Amino acid sequence: MPSDDAVHGAGCRPGRRGRRRPRALHRHRSRHPRRTRDVRGGPARADRAYPGGLTKQQLAQGLRQWRLGVRVQPLDRPARRRRCSLPRVTDTPASATARVFRLLDYIADGGATANFSELARETGINRVTATRLLAELESLDIVTKRPGGGHRPGLRLLTLSALTLGGEDLTSVGRRVLESLSSELGLSAYLVILDGGHARYLLRSIPDRPLVSNISVGSRVPAHLTVPGRVLLAALDDAALRNVLGDEPFTAATTASPTTYAALAPLLDAARSEPVTWSQQGYEQGIDACAAAVPGPGGVPVAAISVAGPSTLFHESDLRDRTGRAVHSAAAALAAVVRPGEPPL
Template identity: 50%
Template sequence: MPKTAAPDDSLDNATELDNDDASGAAQALVTPVMRGLRLLRFIAEGGSTANLSEVGRRIDMNRVTVMRLLATLEHEGMVERLPQGGHTVGFSFLKLASRVLAANDLTTFARRVLAQLSSSLQLSAYLAVPDGGHVLYLLRDMPNTGLVSNIQVGSRVPAHLTTPGRMLIAHLSPEALRERLGDDPLPTVTGQSPATHARLAEILGADLERGCAWSFSAFEPGIDACAAPVMDATGDVIAAISVAGPQQRFEADGTLRERVEKEVKAAAKDLSALLGYRANGKR
């Protein structure tokens, strides 16, 4: 008589583990946040908040909770009151969404812009983005002349030390700069590095006035660099384009510096336009 296979306990154990995982995941969820997101999604999809009781019925929560969540979302700028009653998504919500969309578009558009810039100038071209008090090098395009800079994709450097970093912090207030970079003395890598906020303010002021930042062996000995800011559709500085090349090349070609500045500014302007920025009216 054939032997009957013993029940596979591993299946039961696996089911129990799956249930435990699901239970743990459910316990990790924050109910008030879920309710707020549910309400925000309802408004974003065109739902009316003129009748709070009806809203509560539609999204399965009581009227008082709806009222409190609306007040919180309104305070944070995620929703705004309509003159005729009810709410619509607020500017802060739209700005946040636009930044996420722009981040996806940013690298797509930037690759093309960097390739053109690098090919035209025969210099390494970079896209950098802010990362707290640092700058993160996100993309790089190099000419056939080879690598001249030690900066790699993924390099993270204190913002005040590099040209793209300076462009990313130049618009900040002194208080915001100190909060982001810390107190004096600031980290330095060469004798040209600003060690104090007072000196940094002078440099950033000149950068803003010129519309770009220059470094003459200030970060890497023998390497000159230029950067310009990239704006999103709302006019915020979200990235910087830079190029870097051997100092001797700039010294040998008296027209190169002027051409670099012009083309870096133009590339940053082109990328900003692709992201929806308009100099007059921003959009």
């Protein structure tokens, strides 16, 4: 029986007749058609044409990356460019709240909302859902339409942002004011706001010395019991005062605490007429306190600054006079932040 070489020719593989190619001239192809490698024998010529007009070095580099399993762009064309320069979102917000904030972030960053397909691609929100959310936000004046198309933040959202930033300015500046006040006097200093019929202690600064006052940040105390609370209640008219305090008798903390409107009235009158107001053991036994209002726009108090310390300290030196002046100055400094452009106290 004749051998395969005799039938098919030397250097050929056995198989069906008529479909044989010399083994040395066989072309191997990778999984990417454009990354063809020519393994024909003989030295490579400098002018040999490679796929896509690549050089020998480029083709060799691509083959090495392919063997190592590195994903690369096809060698014969550049990477595609995205049409939008904004960062594209690939995840879908899981909740309705997350979708609303994702949409607001996109609008605040200047994203276009006229093309809902592009909006859906950039935010990960379904087109139908995005259309419904935009309509609801428009009705609430959270966003508003631009004259040339698309949306922008609405007046209500801008107002909320301004109020939030204003509150942040109050607390950030208030913290520095309290630290300075506490360091100067050696007493506990507080920033207090009115929360219904209660005084809410927002911030506190304590000097590096043992003190008796135990009011902590976040404490909510009946406003008529504390001097900063009474300073804030003094800005209310009689109807508003009875609405927030309710029926008498009021809660008492010490024997000096007012429990009726008749007992509270002279304390509120003193708070209205004096730049600072004092309290002798009105809330904590053996603790005196001094407070001044921080007026906001229109002169309505938005907060109060107070200091507290052992009663014995205020009778042994000129600390009482220095405390009154320092508290008044601190309230004036904080008022300059919450009502810029208005004359100082």
